Amino acid sequence: MALNAYLKDLVESPVRSLADVIAYNEKYAEEVKTNSLFSVSEENVRTELRKHTQEKVEEWGQDLFLEAEATNGIGEKEKAALQKMEELSRNGIEKLMTELELDAIVTLRSTMSHILAIGGYPGINVPAGYDSDGVPFGITFGGLRFSEPKLIEIAYGFEQATLIRKPPKFEATSRQQKQSCCFL
Known part of the structure; x- marks a missing residue:
């Protein structure tokens, strides 16, 4: 709906x-x-x-x-699941961060992004390094609702302190070079 x-x-x-x-x-x-x-x-x-x-x-x-x-919106089963997720959020992330007076929680890559999204919490992923094949990976900073300014400050501070991010390099393949002629 x-x-x-x-x-x-x-x-x-x-x-x-x-x-x-x-x-x-x-x-x-x-x-x-x-x-x-x-x-x-x-x-x-x-x-x-x-x-x-x-x-x-x-x-x-x-x-x-x-x-x-084919539905008419959210049914009773879905409403119960939403209530349970809200309860788990309150007694999980919110309780942990409040009791420990945390500004953010941090995980490698985006492993907690679905938990943040379900609970309605903000998260920001920033570059943290490169694996053995040179593929970049990041870390995610998550916070309580309405903590976006603090998360941006923390993420920016991490980026400035580490300077890990490298600008991407574009190396066109021969197929891409042939295709580029069509977009002149």
Whole structure:
């Protein structure tokens, strides 16, 4: 229901509800499979975007969309689960941080991001290092609700103290070099 309200209020969008999203995905499924041309025209760019969308639909499916569309909102089971999550948040993160007078909790990578999101807590992930293959990883600073200014201050302080982040290097492959001709 909240998603439908959000989509309805978009200024410029071909979809205004979850039902519209489902119909949009179904409408372009066949068109995308049969149209493999690519040139710089606006219509072909749109087609390529639709193709990308369809690839994601095929990868992830529309099952969740269809299930959500078949409901009338949040049921009793979901309401009970939300209440339980709120209780766990109050007696977990909030209690721990309050009792220990913590400004933030820190974890490697984003292992606690789902816990923060479920509880409605802010979190910020910043570069912390690179693995043996040179792939970057970060640490997450999480805090209580409305502690965003403090978290930003802490994260910025960590970044300035460590100076770990390296600017990304772009090395185009021969395929990317060939494709770049189409976007002149």
